[in-house]
Amino acid sequence: xxxxxxxxxxxxxxxxxxxxxxHRHVGSLHAADAEGALKNARDVYxxxxxxxxxxxxxxxxxxxxxxxxxxxxxxxxxSKVYRHPTFFDIPDEVGAM
Amino acid sequence: MYAQMVKSEASQEDPEKLAAFQKRIDxxxxxxxxxxxxxxxxxxxIRQIGQHAHSEIVGQLPEGNWITRAPTLERKAILLAKVQDxxxxxLYLYCAAETLGVSxxxxxxxxxxxxxxxxxxxxxxxxxxxxxxxxxxxxxxxAIMNQVPLQRTSYGPYARAMVRICKEESFHQRQGFDIMxxxxxxxxxxxxxxxxALNRIWFPALMMxxxxxxxxVHSSQSMAWKIKMNTNDELRQKFVDQTAPQAEYLGLTxxxxxxAWNDEKGGYDFAExxxxxxxxxxxxxxxxxxxxxxxxxxxxxxxxxxxxxxMAHAAKKRAQKVAAx
Ligand SMILES: [Fe+2]
Ligand SMILES: [Fe+2]
Numbered sequence: 429x430x431x432x433x434x435x436x437x438x439x440x441x442x443x444x445x446x447x448x449x450x451h452r453h454v455g456s457l458h459a460a461d462a463e464g465a466l467k468n469a470r471d472v473y474x475x476x477x478x479x480x481x482x483x484x485x486x487x488x489x490x491x492x493x494x495x496x497x498x499x500x501x502x503x504x505x506x507s508k509v510y511r512h513p514t515f516f517d518i519p520d521e522v523g524a525m
Numbered sequence: 526m527y528a529q530m531v532k533s534e535a536s537q538e539d540p541e542k543l544a545a546f547q548k549r550i551d552x553x554x555x556x557x558x559x560x561x562x563x564x565x566x567x568x569x570x571i572r573q574i575g576q577h578a579h580s581e582i583v584g585q586l587p588e589g590n591w592i593t594r595a596p597t598l599e600r601k602a603i604l605l606a607k608v609q610d611x612x613x614x615x616l617y618l619y620c621a622a623e624t625l626g627v628s629x630x631x632x633x634x635x636x637x638x639x640x641x642x643x644x645x646x647x648x649x650x651x652x653x654x655x656x657x658x659x660x661x662x663x664x665x666x667x668a669i670m671n672q673v674p675l676q677r678t679s680y681g682p683y684a685r686a687m688v689r690i691c692k693e694e695s696f697h698q699r700q701g702f703d704i705m706x707x708x709x710x711x712x713x714x715x716x717x718x719x720x721x722a723l724n725r726i727w728f729p730a731l732m733m734x735x736x737x738x739x740x741x742v743h744s745s746q747s748m749a750w751k752i753k754m755n756t757n758d759e760l761r762q763k764f765v766d767q768t769a770p771q772a773e774y775l776g777l778t779x780x781x782x783x784x785a786w787n788d789e790k791g792g793y794d795f796a797e798x799x800x801x802x803x804x805x806x807x808x809x810x811x812x813x814x815x816x817x818x819x820x821x822x823x824x825x826x827x828x829x830x831x832x833x834x835x836m837a838h839a840a841k842k843r844a845q846k847v848a849a850x
Contacts, residue, residue, distance in 0.1 A: 434836060435630050438623070455686070456620045458629060460835035461842065472616050475609065476693075495560050 661701015
């Protein structure tokens with residue numbers, strides 16, 4: 429068995445596809461360091477001009493919400509229907525609003 | 526296919542949890558890495574995605590064989606780009622498998638010591654330049670047949686990897702067919718070379734879909750979990766229906782005397798490959814099994830110093846940065 433400490437760490441890759449769009453997660457890869465991760469990301473995820481800008485983040489640095497908290501985590505939003513414009517009835521005569 | 530004969534594991538979990546999981550799958554919800562999943566689902570997927578990834582990686586070898594001998598600089602650049610894509614496919618898939626809790630090195634080691642398989646097709650040699658045409662046309666063509674429906678597979682990371690891969694495959698098949706067109710319309714000797722490549726690669730390509738449904742014992746659980754979307758015979762039939770007219774267009778003959786259009790079923794009748802040969806190749810006795818594994822082991826061992834050196838360099842730079850602060 430190989431020593432797991434010798435495995436290159438995992439990086440998550442985010443790419444801005446076009447001007448005006450935010451970076452989007454495209455996948456992950458292994459690299460020894462951040463510069464290596466950027467170079468690998470270019471080769472693995474932008475072979476057809478898919479990106480204008482690349483972010484790499486070491487996967488271990490990401491904190492993720494857990495699917496089992498789904499209920500309690502999002503409950504505050506669920507009970508506030510008045511946050512949506514459709515909650516309010518505006519008479520047709522008023523026009524577009 | 527790229528994952529042939531993947532044994533699916535039974536699950537012994539709480540029936541209520543299993544039923545709730547199946548309900549999510551039936552509703553076409555994607556399962557994500559942190560979600561609860563049956564152990565059998567997880568293990569079967571590791572095996573399937575791992576085998577698929579290994580196939581992409583080992584699949585570079587038969588084509589890599591011709592990069593230095595491509596007939597023109599343009600063909601060489603195209604083949605190089607195609608093979609580079611296959612490396613990318615392997616990497617997308619390894620990452621998808623890693624989300625299931627297996628490490629990259631473990632996957633690599635299981636390939637290198639033969640515990641995990643790759644597609645039988647890559648254990649055949651590529652003897653002439655026409656094989657680059659036949660491989661792109663038939664092997665990538667067969668891969669597309671299998672990968673397109675897998676874009677809808679239930680496991681999110683696998684489905685997303687498939688979407689990326691499918692975007693790139695069509696170039697692979699077309700460059701292969703383009704080579705075949707050139708050869709088939711070339712000199713009689715070139716046309717003969719194209720015919721010879723078709724003769725050798727046809728049946729191994731049909732084997733890529735795995736054994737006939739009547740002998741395929743592991744399908745039903747995988748199909749219920751939506752990690753297998755079609756049966757082997759369905760895909761094989763689709764492949765023949767699509768490919769036979771293309772061979773005709775090329776003016777080449779499919780090496781199967783029984784191949785004939787069947788109006789009633791709305792598809793071709795065709796001969797099954799020799800399944801004893803298939804099982805023999807899977808067991809490790811194909812013409813190139815030993816070569817392929819030897820090449821992968823050599824690459825892994827000979828480049829260990831690069832992997833280790835990069836890690837040491839990264840650690841040194843981190844230490845310097847801390848010292849400077
Ligand atoms: Fe591929
Ligand atoms: Fe391909």
